[in-house]
Amino acid sequence: MSALNQLAKDVLLNYGMEVDEFKIIQNSGLKTIWKFDYNGKTACLKRLRHSKERALFSVNAQVYIQNKGGHVPSIYLNNDHEPLTEYNEQLFVVYEWIESKDLHFGKAEDFKIAMEALARFHTESIGYIPPEEAKVSSKIGKWQSQYESMKKRMLKWKIEASNNLNNKSHKAYFDNIDSIIELADISIGMLEKSSYFDICDNELHKFTLCHQDYGVGNVIYANDGPYVIDLDGVTYDLVIRDLRKIIGKKMQKGGVWKENIIKTTLSYYEKYSKLSPEMLELLKIDLLYPHWFFGDVKNLYKKNKSVSANKIESITKLELSKVSLLKDLF
Structure with missing residues (x-):
């Protein structure tokens, strides 16, 4: 298993998730997105490039909008019932994966x-x-x-x-x-x-x-x-x-x-x-x-x-x- 996938595997243990297979969707600098299946559902793990204080603002905003019935991907809470996970001085969030197509602004x-x-x-x-x-x-x-x-x-x-x-x-x-x-x-x-x-x-x-x-x-x-x-x-x-x-x-x-x-x-x-x-x-x-x-x-x-x-x-x-x-x- 590559170092990046091993990192994802270790992070997901904070969610009580044991996952062996990942697909890396994006990897640009610190920002990395892994797609994976767990318990019959598809989800994605995202490594953020923001500071913890800034990430707390945006991640909790998403939780707030979703709780109001807004159409944003839902966020999985970790074992501590938190939406943001700190691991090895890096920040991670797990989102539901939504099967979809892009909307083109020219149409x-x-x-x-x-x-x-x-x-x-x-x-x-x-x-x-x-x-x-x-x-x-x-x-x-x-x-x-x-x-x-x-x-x-x-x-x-x-x-x-x-x-x-x-x-x-x-x-x-x-x-x-x-x-x-x-x-x-x-x-x-x-x-x-x-x-x-x-x-x-x-x-x-x-x-x-x-x-x-x-x-x-x-x-x-x-x-x-x-x-x-x-x-x-x-x-x-x-x-x-x-x-x-x-x-x-x-x-x-x-x-x-x-x-x-x-x-x-x-x-x-x-x-x-x-x-x-x-x-x-x-x-x-x-x-x-x-x-x-x-x-x-x-x-x-x-x-x-x-x-x-x-x-x-x-x-x-x-x-x-x-x-x-x-x-x-x-």
């Missing part, structure tokens, strides 16, 4: 199912109170500081670009950054005048949990409907965070901003959970902020990866093209 029917599943997931997460020793993850009330921090970094990178104008990528960044900063300033100004801070003035458990990585592979379709999986990155935030990421990804993929994509996404989501006019205004503000420009260029400046001048030009065009569309939205 209208699949996308509709996925958006309704997201709305349910958000609603079912309200009321979650993490254990005391958990490290709470929250973005509530932090949008303005996040916007300002991204803007500050982009201005810092402008200085770096100005010293490297013989490089095409840095020149493209330097030529376009002022219009992007203008866009960031508009968003920040609108946020300051919005109802954001009043909405955020509440106890955390009154808010929803956002998935933060909701996309293909993290929502699956089984015989009894859709399931939301891989909740490792959940955080308290307004539902808008997940919706902004989904809409932006679609626009980036299509290379153009389309009003009907925003309206279709929202109509699917709102079949289960209606958004207030204040929330729609916040969605507009968050869509307006140049998140996608920042996401692309940070690879050049923060991660030292090459980003072509063409890519910088095209993401700038995409960001600027949305202004007139969003201005009259809602």
Whole structure:
């Protein structure tokens, strides 16, 4: 038996499970997933890459949602009746395995199912109170500081670009950054005048949990409907965070901003959970902020990866093209 499978075998003894055969589904760095059969059921063991305090937040959130009848995989409790197992200074969780197919966001029917599943997931997460020793993850009330921090970094990178104008990528960044900063300033100004801070003035458990990585592979379709999986990155935030990421990804993929994509996404989501006019205004503000420009260029400046001048030009065009569309939205 390989060392990894021996590790899985040893960990499962903490659940009173004796298992000899495993299939490794994923093995990237610390994160490892083993699939196995036990007592006629299929389950999976997952080794987490988070700290114990952070894992306690997300794992117990999943238990909470499942106990409310939410469609997330159920978690097996260990011999100490805990959802999280510590073994050899590593963290493990055992989940039920759900036979399913991926939902593809490019197919209208699949996308509709996925958006309704997201709305349910958000609603079912309200009321979650993490254990005391958990490290709470929250973005509530932090949008303005996040916007300002991204803007500050982009201005810092402008200085770096100005010293490297013989490089095409840095020149493209330097030529376009002022219009992007203008866009960031508009968003920040609108946020300051919005109802954001009043909405955020509440106890955390009154808010929803956002998935933060909701996309293909993290929502699956089984015989009894859709399931939301891989909740490792959940955080308290307004539902808008997940919706902004989904809409932006679609626009980036299509290379153009389309009003009907925003309206279709929202109509699917709102079949289960209606958004207030204040929330729609916040969605507009968050869509307006140049998140996608920042996401692309940070690879050049923060991660030292090459980003072509063409890519910088095209993401700038995409960001600027949305202004007139969003201005009259809602």
